[in-house]
Amino acid sequence: MRYRLLGALMAASALAQAEIQTQEIPYTAADGTKLVGYYAYDDAIEGKRPGVVVVHEWWGLNDYAKSRARDLAGLGYSALAIDMYGEGKNTEHPKDAMSFMQAAMADADAAKARFNAGVDLLKQQEQTEAAKLAAIGYCMGGKVVLDMARQGVPLEGVVSFHGALATQTRAAPGSVKARVLVEHGSADSMVSADDVAELNAEMVRAGADYQFVNLPGAKHGFTNPGADRFQEKGVDVAYNKEADERSWKDMQRFLDEAFAQ
Known part of the structure; x- marks a missing residue:
């Protein structure tokens, strides 16, 4: 009895000391671009677990993108916030953000290569179950993960949060292999009603396993608690606590279902 109690106390102590490792x-990347990933996992979990890539907003690989990797680690995933700009570059200036985004997205093949380099890095981590991978993205990152789904990148699922929906290359019938979840703010001035309608029609034509959630009153950037400060810089974004929490719960259900297959 004494030994069982001692074992239980030691296990409880080990659990108390466990924490999110980063x-x-x-x-x-394939083109030689030097990138920096931010990796997070819960060391209280033994063995391998599904992996989730996080693709940052147009601001770059900043603290917010990293916080989402930690959040995913807390849910039990192996999580990697990847770098689409190079050298972990980020900014809080809209003009710089636009310039960085345009440069990164100008060449679709190069953007895909940078994304895939991040996926490969996540697969290499000993905590990652390489056969079970998904990706989530915010703002520009939402477009990135949607584009990867459109191009048939082999993922279990992708989730776009207040992402750009327009594209010049529509998904062909049967091309979308990943499940798709789009979390969109109904008051997002950066995405037109036509963009929404065209995405919905595109996913139907492609035969995708697709869900679209319209969050009432939410503006662009609704998941980011720091979004409001950018209003002074002329960017129509705002944090929405209700939309943030609802969309995160939607994502959790979505990933549970995607990885259960």
């Missing part, structure tokens, strides 16, 4: 990991 590290920055340098990696390189």
